[in-house]
Amino acid sequence: MNLPSAPRRSRATGRVTLADVAQAAGVSPITVSRALRGERSVGGELVEKVRAAADRLGYVPDPAARALASSRSSQVAVLVPLLSNNLFVDLLEAVQRTLMPAGFQTLIGVTHYDPDEEEQLLRSHMAQRPAGLLVTGFDRNEASRQLIAASGLPCVHLMETTAAPGVHCVGFSQADAGRAITQHLIDRGHRRIAFAAAQLDPRVMQRAEGYRRALRDAGLYDPALELLNADRSSIGLGAAMFADLLRQRPDLDAVFFCNDDLAQGGLLEALRRGVQVPQRVAVAGFNDLTGSDQMLPPLTTIRTPRAEIGTQAARMLLALMRAEPVSPSSVDVGYELVVRGST
Numbered sequence: 001m002n003l004p005s006a007p008r009r010s011r012a013t014g015r016v017t018l019a020d021v022a023q024a025a026g027v028s029p030i031t032v033s034r035a036l037r038g039e040r041s042v043g044g045e046l047v048e049k050v051r052a053a054a055d056r057l058g059y060v061p062d063p064a065a066r067a068l069a070s071s072r073s074s075q076v077a078v079l080v081p082l083l084s085n086n087l088f089v090d091l092l093e094a095v096q097r098t099l100m101p102a103g104f105q106t107l108i109g110v111t112h113y114d115p116d117e118e119e120q121l122l123r124s125h126m127a128q129r130p131a132g133l134l135v136t137g138f139d140r141n142e143a144s145r146q147l148i149a150a151s152g153l154p155c156v157h158l159m160e161t162t163a164a165p166g167v168h169c170v171g172f173s174q175a176d177a178g179r180a181i182t183q184h185l186i187d188r189g190h191r192r193i194a195f196a197a198a199q200l201d202p203r204v205m206q207r208a209e210g211y212r213r214a215l216r217d218a219g220l221y222d223p224a225l226e227l228l229n230a231d232r233s234s235i236g237l238g239a240a241m242f243a244d245l246l247r248q249r250p251d252l253d254a255v256f257f258c259n260d261d262l263a264q265g266g267l268l269e270a271l272r273r274g275v276q277v278p279q280r281v282a283v284a285g286f287n288d289l290t291g292s293d294q295m296l297p298p299l300t301t302i303r304t305p306r307a308e309i310g311t312q313a314a315r316m317l318l319a320l321m322r323a324e325p326v327s328p329s330s331v332d333v334g335y336e337l338v339v340r341g342s343t
Helices: 018-025 029-037 044-057 063-070 086-102 115-126 142-151 174-187 202-217 235-248 260-273 306-321
Strands: 075-080 105-110 132-136 155-159 168-171 193-198 226-229 254-257 282-284 301-303 330-332 336-338
Touching: 018 029, 018 044, 029 044, 075 086, 075 115, 086 105, 086 306, 105 115, 115 142, 132 142, 132 306, 155 306, 168 306, 174 193, 174 202, 174 254, 174 282, 174 301, 174 336, 193 202, 193 235, 193 260, 226 235, 235 254, 235 260, 254 260, 260 282
Parallel strands: 075 105, 075 132, 132 155, 155 168, 168 330, 193 226, 193 254, 254 282
Antiparallel strands: 301 336
């Protein structure tokens, strides 16, 4: 009995090669390459034959080799601050859903809001010769800015917008959103409105500026009502900040938390203390994270369109990578004030 021979592997790496798949399928290596990329020049039956051979041999394409051979990578580097926040998970899922059908894979990096860590990730990812970049916001160190500029790679910025020429971005005005929810609290009759913030990244501080602007315009701004904490945002921290605010300013009548997890913690602490919300103290958040509509009472917040940002940014990047015209270069997707029982 003749048994099928084991696939011939690259001596250097032990990997099954494109040539192995070509031999098994009885076609040329270039046909295998085109079939696996889904090019229309290869017929459907031949594509199935090649894919069956690749699956049988356990062939996994080498993206680095493909990039070297074609001068075009199938990877897109995406840098986000955290994966512990649904905000960025929703954004990444939308990016991947948009890029994958176009033949691109996401190379994800988590910066932890650290400019030096972002620089290291950029250097590492650029060594993989990505086809494009998606980066969060505009605040980064000079070395990272120079890396992006010198790479010549198409780049789209997420979550913020700018009118600067030649910069491609999809987001919304964090400051305007912060002002809108503060104005809502003012319109509800609140006059001693605290701002409780954690992490203190650039977008949080833009929300703070919107808060200040609304209160200054109303003649109500009191810097003593700001509680800023550089620790990572969490439900537990929100509870502690709410307790601190009540102790320091028992006369306050509303709190705008910079993120929903903080606000959820604030609502839980109010429930533990028997503080009536919104009768005694109104509570508002930001981002409309999972569970905010299930709090007691349900949380008033700003709904941020992170999935739409991910989708539109990925589409913009696809156009740039294809050298197609992109207009406008800055897309403001807006935000929504969601009024619930906490205010």
